[in-house]
Amino acid sequence: MIRTFTATAAALAFAGTAFAGTAFTAKLETPMPKAEKIVAAKALWNCAEDTCSATLDRKTVRVSTCKRVAKELGKLAEFSNETEALSDADLERCNAVAKS
Numbered sequence: 438m439i440r441t442f443t444a445t446a447a448a449l450a451f452a453g454t455a456f457a458g459t460a461f462t463a464k465l466e467t468p469m470p471k472a473e474k475i476v477a478a479k480a481l482w483n484c485a486e487d488t489c490s491a492t493l494d495r496k497t498v499r500v501s502t503c504k505r506v507a508k509e510l511g512k513l514a515e516f517s518n519e520t521e522a523l524s525d526a527d528l529e530r531c532n533a534v535a536k537s
Contacts, residue, residue, distance in 0.1 A: 458492035463506050464515035465489065477509035478502050484510070498523055503531035511536045 461480075468487040475482045480491040489510055495502065496518070503516040503523055512535040516523045523531060 458494050459496050459518050461491055461493050461498070461502075461518045462515070463489040463491075463503075463510055463513050465510060466512040466514045475509050478505040482506070482510065487514070493518075497521070500527045500530050503528070504534045507531050507535035509536060 463482065465484075465487045469484050472483075472485040475484060475489070478491075478493060480493050482489040482491040489506075493502065498516060498518055498521045500523065503513065506516065507513050512532045513528060516528060516531060
C-alpha cells in the first residue's frame with residue numbers, strides 16, 4: 438500500500454511538470470497607452486507599455502504562434518521564451534498578419 442502511494446505521488450509530481458507551461462514574452466513595436474489583459478493563442482497575455490507576457494502550453498517559439506499573438510496585439514518587435522527568440526526573418530513573417 439505504501440509503495441502504491443509513493444508510486445502514485447511520484448507519477449503525479451512528474452505529470453505536473455510535464456504539463457507545466459512556458460513563459461513567453463511579446464515586445465510590441467508600439468507601446469500600449471494603458472495596461473491590458475488580452476487573450477491570444479489560447480492564453481491570457483498581461484500587457485503593460487511595450488511588453489506582454491503569458492504562459493503557453495508549448496516549449497518552442499514558432500512563427501504560427503507568433504502570428505496568433507500578433508493578430509490580437511499588433512506588430513511585434515520580439516517574440517521569445519526563456520531560451521529562444523524568433524529570428525528577424527521569422528518575425529517579419531509573423532508581423533505580416535499583425536493587427537493594424
